[in-house]
Structure formats: structure tokens, C-alpha cells
Amino acid sequence: MSSTSSSGSTGAAADDSQLLRHHTPFKLFWCASVASTIALQMQIVAVGWQVYQLTHSAFDLGIVGLVQFIPSLILVFVVGHVADKHDRRNVARVSALVEALAAATLALGSMGGWLNREIIFAIVFVIGAGRAFSKPTMSAMLPSLMPAALLPRAVAGSASATQFAIIIGPAVGGFLYVAGPAVVYASSCVLFAVCSLLLSLIKRPPQARAAQGGKPTGASLSSVFAGLAFIRSKPAIFGAISLDMFAVLLGGATALLPVYAHDILQTGSAGLGLLRSAPALGALAVALFLARRPLRGRVGRTMFIAVGVFGLATIVFGLSRSFALSLLALVALGASDMISVVVRSSFVQLETPDEMRGRVSAVNSVFIGTSNQLGEFESGLTAAWFGAVPAVLIGGIGTILIVLLWIRLFPALYKVDRLAAR
Template sequence: MSHTPASSHASAQALLKERDYLLFWASRFCGSLAAQVQSVAMGWQMYALARQTRSVEESAFLVGMIGLAAFVPVFLLTLPAGEIADRHNRRRVLQICLSGEMLSVGLLALASWRGFASTSLLLVIAAGFGASRAFFSPASTAMGPMLVPRELLPRSIAWNSLAWQTASIAGPAVGGVLVAISPAHAYATGLCLYLASALAVTAIRKNTTPQSQPGSRWTLMKEGLAYVWRQKIIFGAISLDLFAVLLGGATALLPVFARDILHVGAEGFGLLRAGPAIGATIVALSLAARPIRTKAGLFMFGGVAVFGLATVVFALSRSLWLSVAALAVLGGADMLSVYVRQTLVQLVTPDPMRGRVAAVSTLFIGASNELGEFESGVVARFLGPVGAALFGGVGALIVTGLWAKLFPALRKADRLE
């Protein structure tokens, strides 16, 4: 089947006519923007508080501890959350999660404004945020395909990624500016954005309750795990992302690089945080206009390899603009691999199982992101921040080569239709 520019344009127009999908997209954008602003503020505030009494290495370790605190509830709750997303109204689950996120960022705003913020409080809030995200991600991932016809699914995935990446550009930049005024301003902004996200979800009219599933909670969770294990392309794709990002999580060290390596302050930190999303948005725009049709596996492996190389360049850079450029390439490469993985997973997964499969994927992503931050903090404690970033980039390259041999079916995966 050929895909002409006219048919591509027609499908884009069709997507714009889906009212509930547009509300979902707006909610995703506002919620992602809020999460980015909150993340920037928490990382910067943790490092600033820690540096009052601790060394650079010890402070970098505490920044990494935010990731561990957020991952523990994800690890414990994600599989039950997937089962809930496959039994209950997915819109209602999102509303409850967004309420929890508003509560956490509101408490941070109050603590920063009244002057009782501490490293311990930041870690507790990070754990609460992780618990909310454990339920949010499977429900959101599973609800998106319910709002569009199947033929629009690949394009909607690209536009979903575009919402997240656009927020990831604006979020760090906005967060960096607001943190330079005060962390309380950043957290208050996040609270308003979470509220907008919740209102957009509430306005969705379509039925978002999945088909009723028989069996006990444990049986349903086992079915989800077994399905992912049997589908070797899915298992290979999400595990490749897990180990590559787990090792290559240099972005967790950006507060350290901004303050003590590149010496560029809060404004430079905002630029560095925006770097990966700049590249990712360029790639997401390209994919939204012209989705990948063939050679999907090769695109995915190529993206992870470039991700590792760009991480090495970032580790060795002492120029702000070279560092931002390396981070932009890193983000674009990561976007490419994420797009292939998400499209593969959602196209082959039946709707009654989407929540559970999304939960397994969320667990892997959470491990790669939050545990990746912790890994970077631990390695930085012993090798220093530069050594930790270099270690991660080389590790991502090794994982790419190893997975290409272990999962030949993933490497040979062709069509994304």
C-alpha cells in the first residue's frame, strides 16, 4: 500500500477532527509540562540544599536518590495498576492520579514558600509522585488508542510523543527561569498546569471503561507478564530501552554539570534540560508528518547507538553550546527508538490487555529513568560526574551491540502498520 503526501495529509486532518483525542492531547501536554517543571525544581532544590553541607559528589548522589525514591513505588504498584487500568474507567483513574500530583506539588510550593523544605521532604514527595505515576502511565497509555480509529493509531502515537517532547522543551526552560526566582514559583506553576490537565481529561466524553475481564487480580497480572514474555519483539524492545537508558542517564546529573562543571547557573541548567527535548521534538515532528513504515528494527537500534555516542560527547564537553547540541542529538535519537517501541507495542496488543502490557512497559521505563538517575548518582559518587556520564554512554553502546545479537527478530522487524 502506497502512502502519498495527499493520504498523509488526509489522515492528519482526520486526527484533528477527533474531539476527545484533542482533549487527551491537551491533557497530556499540560500534565507533561507540569511534571517537567516539577522535576527541574526538585533536582535543583535538592542539589542546592545538599551543597550547603555536603560535597559535590555527595550532593550528586542525593539528586540521584530522587530517582530511586520515585522508582520504588513504581516497582511495587505498576503491575496492580495495569490490572486496574484493564478493569476500571481509565479516565477516572487519570483524574485520581492528577489529584494526587496536584497535592504533592502544592505541598512543595507551601514548603518552599514557608521555608521548611528539606532533602527528606523532597524524597518523600518524590515517592508520592512515583506512586501516582505508577497508576497514571498504564491508564493513559491504554486510554489513548480508545479515542482514535485504528488506522490513525501510529500517527496519534507520534503526536502523543510530540506533546510530551514539546512540554519537555518548554518545561525545563520555564522551570529554570522560575527556579531562579524561587522554587515556590515553579511549584505553583506546576499546580496550575496539573489542574488544566485534569479539566481536559474530565471533558472527554467517550466511554473509557475497557471490556470486563474475568479472573482474579493475580491471574490478570500473570497474563500480562506472560504475553510480554511470549512476544519477543516487545520484550526485546522494552528491555533494550531499559538497559540503554539505565546506563546512559546523564540527564540526572545536569544540576551538577550546570553548577560545578560548566558553571552556567540556573539559566544554563534550564538550557541543558531543554537540550534533549529540542532534538526529540524535531524528530517527533518529522515522525508525525512522515511515520516510519519499514526497517523499524534498524531505526530503533540506530537510535540507541546514537544516544550512547551523544552521551559520550556530552560527558567530555566543556562548552555550554556543545553540551546542549550533544543533548539535542541524544534526545532525538531517544525519541526515534521510543517511537518505534511504543508503536510496536500498541499495534500488536489487544485492547483488553493494553493496561497490563502498558504496565510492564511502564515498569521498564520507570526502571530506566528513575533507576538510571540513581545509577548515575551512585557512579558519580565514585567516578565523579564526568566519569559517570562517560561510563553511561559507553555502556549504552555495549548494550546496543549485545541486544542486536540477542534479539535478531527485533533487529529484523520491518513494518509499523
């Protein structure tokens, strides 16, 4: 009996994977995500290395994260309303074009020699505004492209695209930087334009037309704040989102990678690219595994364990003076983070009605932006006060403490067994 059940499960997994591979909207979405993420990751390496070469300040690396986060915070409720009331494909397309124009400006500034610290911060702010719209909009778009039963696999498949791009992007960006930052930024501009083109080829799903209605409606306070109200009414969803926020906020070691590459490991821009790629290598391996064999039970407990491992890997990286050990620690960090991402993303999307997904995704994006961009600012500030190594160690220890506290505060999340479709 158990042998038959296992065979049936394997057959279903194969059928699901086959469907994903031949699902044209998903393939276009997947390719657009790859192009956009490679472009962004190349930019991140170039901006981080360029700013650190200009100022040699860990605090300024933190400012880069802060100015990317501010637009997400300011625009959170506007973004959610726009994503729910307008064609999500067009919103994401325009956002990609804004990012392309920002990349082109960075390229021209690098070639002309007129880029300085303040101008880079201003352009990064514009990039952050583009991401504030594109990230939650694409997140809300994915569930409307396929049946709910396939969503966990689709999330893992989409995450594998992102992690593949995060592996390729930083490595390519680090090596291209040898030819100059303008080359990196120009390449990013082209890839953002490709992303916009691919999104324009996706046909609007019938269920999206029905959910979003024929004509966009005006924004009201109740509509704009509905995403936040929905999350507050669901303790398990709030617990999942906030766990990720605080864990990555404290464990943001990647913000200090230019410092580690330049001063501690002494690897140069090419080494920085490899360090940036390492977390994505671990994340990609896990995403591909979960796309084939999704988690079947005790997903809440698994997520908590994964975040705890994330904290331990952060501590190991902070203490390492070996380039090889640092790479391994970052691979483990990315692998554990991906487990948490797949569980949280699938759980939140499956528990949210389609007509609310844009607003919920926008609030979720601010939490994620807080953990990533604001986490970079926290890491830069802490490093400026105590040094890079103590800053990373404090973050890793803080992440583990957050896991223990959240298990007590959100027992319902810990007890979630399966990711069930609505």
C-alpha cells in the same frame, strides 16, 4: 507509477494529519499531556536544583530518581489491573490530582521554610506513586481513542506534545526558580489540575466500554500477572522494551545536569533549564517529522541505530566543556531517543490486544521507570564513586555495548520491517 504512488502516500498522510487535528478526544488528550508534562518538568528542575543547593551531593540527586521509581515497582501489577478494569479517564484524573496536591505541598513547604532533604524525598515518593498510575493508564488510553491505522501517527503526535512540554517546562521552571521554588511548585499544581479537568471532558469510547466491561471485576493472580506473561511470550516485544530500559538506564546523563550546570559548565538555574530542554528540542523535531512521515520500512534496524546514536551523543556530552556543544549533544540525544520511543511504543501497542493494554503498559512503564528514575540513581551513585564525567562516559559506552548485544539476542526485533496494525 512511482510518482503516483508518492502522491497517494502524501495525500493519505495529509488526510491522517487532518483527522488527528479535528479529532476532539485526541485534542483533549494532547492538551492534557502537555499540561501534565510541563508541570512535571518544572518540578524536576526545581527539585533537582533545590536538593543540590541543600546537599551539594550527586548521590542525593540519584536518590530523587530512586524514590520516584520505587512506587512504580511496588504498584506495577495493581496499576495494570486497575487500568484494564476501571475507566481509564478516571484513573488518570485522580492520578493528576494526587500530583497536584504533592506540588501544592512542595510550594507550601518552600514558602514556610520547613522543606528539608527527607521531606522532599517523601513528597517525590508520592509524586512517583501518582505517575505510576497516570503514565501507563494514559498510554493504554490512547489506542482506544482512534482507529488502529492512525496509531503510529497518534503516538508520534502525542510524543510531540510531550517533547514540546519538555522543552517549555524546564526552561520556564529554571527561570521561575529565580523568584523562588514556591512559584515553580504552585504553577505545577495549577497545571496538574488543568490536566485532570481536560481528561474529564473526554467521552469514553464505545470500544473501551466493550473491552473493559460494564463492571470492574476482582483481581486474581492470573489477571494481575497477565501483562508480564504476555510480554514474556513475545520475544520481539520483550526485546524492544528491555533495549530501551538498559540503554537509558546506562545512558542517564540528564540526572547529572545539576552537577554539570553548577560545577562544570557554571550556568546557574537558568542554564540548567536550557540543558533540560535541549533533549526535548531534538525529540520534538523528530516527533513532528514522524507524525507527518512515519517510518515505512526496516523499523527494527532503525531503532537499533537510533539507540546507538543515543550512546554516542551521551559520550560527547560527557566530554564537553562548552555550553553550546553540550546543548547540541543533548539535542542529538533527544532526537535519537524519540525514534526509539515511537517505534517501541507503536510496536508494543499494535501487538497488544486492547483488553491487555493496561497491564502490558504497566509492565512497560516499570521498564521505562527503571531506565529513567533508576537510571538517575545509577548515575548519581556512579558519579559519587568515580565523578560526574566518568559516570556519563561509562553510561554512553555501556549503551553502545547493549545495542550490539541485543542485535544478537533478539534478531527478530532487528528484522521487523513495518509497524502493521492488528
